Amino acid sequence: MLLELEGGQVPMGFGHMSVLAAASADSEIFVAQNVFFGIIALVMIYAALRCVTTKNVVHAALWLVLVLAGAAAQFILLGSEFVAVTQVLVYIGAIIVLFLFGVMLTKASMGDDDSVAKEKHAMAALVAVLLAAVMGIALIDSFSDTRLVIDEPQRFDMVSDAIFSQYIIAFEAVSVLLLAALIGAIVVARKDSSP
Numbered sequence: 001m002l003l004e005l006e007g008g009q010v011p012m013g014f015g016h017m018s019v020l021a022a023a024s025a026d027s028e029i030f031v032a033q034n035v036f037f038g039i040i041a042l043v044m045i046y047a048a049l050r051c052v053t054t055k056n057v058v059h060a061a062l063w064l065v066l067v068l069a070g071a072a073a074q075f076i077l078l079g080s081e082f083v084a085v086t087q088v089l090v091y092i093g094a095i096i097v098l099f100l101f102g103v104m105l106t107k108a109s110m111g112d113d114d115s116v117a118k119e120k121h122a123m124a125a126l127v128a129v130l131l132a133a134v135m136g137i138a139l140i141d142s143f144s145d146t147r148l149v150i151d152e153p154q155r156f157d158m159v160s161d162a163i164f165s166q167y168i169i170a171f172e173a174v175s176v177l178l179l180a181a182l183i184g185a186i187v188v189a190r191k192d193s194s195p
Helices: 016-026 031-053 057-077 081-105 118-143 156-166 168-193
Strands: 002-005 008-011
Touching (some): 057 081, 081 156, 156 168
């Protein structure tokens, strides 16, 4: 019995497993990356579900930290170390702290909230399922024939050139939005503390 490879035919015997391993190594199958992607994705899904189902707002923010850390780990798997570091510094380091300050300054409820009715849970679940379906269809329609090629990690100069040339409007809009959220938190905190 012969095994067909690009270089010709190889007889199959006891050593055919090493030949298959060499053939799969040439075809760019990243088994370890796929396994780690799956593990990180499962942890992110569990943390996201706990984030939206926990009754304590502070615990929800901490579960969100785990989701964002998983996103940073996924960026590392994709070879985008700059984006992963930015994810950790900006989202985990700044946005979560902003969330926690907002929770503490607005005196949000920390336990069961009787004002949330069961009907709102059903509507939220319906909206979540519809949103997931629309996003899934849009992603499959847009990127079904696209193959991600990772030749080398992204260099910092490539990312900075893209941010400050092609995406400068979105970058500045996000910074203004974060500034408005910070000013809004200060205004809300001052209204609550005034006699």
